[in-house]
Amino acid sequence: MDAKELREHLRAEALSLGFDVFGVAPIDADVQADYFKKWIADGMHGEMEWMGKDTERRTEVTRVLPEARSIIVVGLNYYQPQPNPNYQIAKYALGQDYHNIITKKLRKLCTVMRSLGGAQKPYVDTGPVLEKPLAVSAGLGWQGKSTIVLQPEFGTWLFLGIIITTLELESSSPAINRCGSCTKCITACPTSAIIAPYKLDARKCLAYLTIEHKGPIPVEYRKPLGNRIFGCDDCLDVCPWNKWAKETKENKFKARPQPILKETLSWSEEDFLNQFKGTPVKRLGLLRWWRNALTVMGNTGTPGDLEAIGRLVNHADPMVSEHACWARDQILSRN
Numbered sequence: 127m128d129a130k131e132l133r134e135h136l137r138a139e140a141l142s143l144g145f146d147v148f149g150v151a152p153i154d155a156d157v158q159a160d161y162f163k164k165w166i167a168d169g170m171h172g173e174m175e176w177m178g179k180d181t182e183r184r185t186e187v188t189r190v191l192p193e194a195r196s197i198i199v200v201g202l203n204y205y206q207p208q209p210n211p212n213y214q215i216a217k218y219a220l221g222q223d224y225h226n227i228i229t230k231k232l233r234k235l236c237t238v239m240r241s242l243g244g245a246q247k248p249y250v251d252t253g254p255v256l257e258k259p260l261a262v263s264a265g266l267g268w269q270g271k272s273t274i275v276l277q278p279e280f281g282t283w284l285f286l287g288i289i290i291t292t293l294e295l296e297s298s299s300p301a302i303n304r305c306g307s308c309t310k311c312i313t314a315c316p317t318s319a320i321i322a323p324y325k326l327d328a329r330k331c332l333a334y335l336t337i338e339h340k341g342p343i344p345v346e347y348r349k350p351l352g353n354r355i356f357g358c359d360d361c362l363d364v365c366p367w368n369k370w371a372k373e374t375k376e377n378k379f380k381a382r383p384q385p386i387l388k389e390t391l392s393w394s395e396e397d398f399l400n401q402f403k404g405t406p407v408k409r410l411g412l413l414r415w416w417r418n419a420l421t422v423m424g425n426t427g428t429p430g431d432l433e434a435i436g437r438l439v440n441h442a443d444p445m446v447s448e449h450a451c452w453a454r455d456q457i458l459s460r461n
């Protein structure tokens with residue numbers, strides 16, 4: 127097979143494994159290294175220290191696999207409508223954690239590639255690669271003003287997987303940016319975290335503040351947080367390219383039944399794990415779940431929630447007790 131036939135053979139294999147989109151980036155793909163290094167130097171990654179480590183390796187794929195010749199980028203659609211009107215968990219986190227699901231599929235594709243003589247390194251989200259510019263270079267879509275990758279058929283709702291390979295594959299045509307004059311994601315952001323087109327200050331982003339941030343939610347972000355308990359989809363929900371979004375065909379991503387928020391305030395660690403084991407929410411832990419739940423209840427709760435909140439007012443963890451006092455005071459000030 128020549129480089130083009132090999133690419134098309136692997137595309138068919140990837141689609142048969144359940145991936146929705148497939149493309150190939152050249153080994154010297156433009157990963158916007160200068161932009162990334164400046165973003166890190168400006169501290170916009172906040173407490174996500176792993177992002178700032180080893181930036182050279184992250185921006186040069188051949189440091190990961192010196193003999194690499196091509197980079198495969200695949201996407202898996204995870205869209206589903208938001209199931210809970212009372213509070214929101216970002217759509218990507220409603221069901222089973224995507225890392226294992228995508229890694230298993232990538233490994234199967236790597237097995238096929240090994241049989242064709244290639245050596246491979248697969249990554250899902252946590253590896254030393256810049257997935258988004260690689261996805262653009264591989265023709266999957268373009269990076270929108272919200273910085274998310276937009277794909278014409280699936281909109282913004284794609285998990286990305288990467289395989290760095292020694293196989294020589296013909297590159298796909300890079301995607302063209304089709305945001306045009308639209309600025310919907312920028313104006314929809316409740317915390318003005320998209321500080322300029324294509325520039326996100328993670329420290330202001332509710333996805334960062336509710337998931338990555340370790341301490342109390344800064345007071346100025348508590349009201350804008352609204353009813354978002356884990357992540358935020360606002361800049362994605364408003365994107366016109368999501369008009370054609372289709373529901374995911376991966377059943378493991380489908381939403382689990384969600385608990386009543388005030389009942390979670392009397393949970394044990396075990397209750398928390400029973401609910402969220404195997405989902406992205408598990409990494410929060412019970413204390414930060416309470417932190418977020420209390421912020422949501424401060425914004426949306428009623429006097430009927432005060433008893434449940436009161437149980438955490440004297441909690442031994444100062445973050446939890448302070449958030450409980452804040453939630454109580456917010457509800458009392460409204461009633």
Ligand code: SF4
Nearest residue numbers: 315331332358360361
């Ligand atoms: S995820 Fe939410 S807070 Fe973050 S940039 Fe998008 S709209 Fe803003």
Ligand code: SF4
Nearest residue numbers: 270271305308311365
């Ligand atoms: S909302 Fe508009 S500007 Fe933002 S990513 Fe979508 S198309 Fe681009």
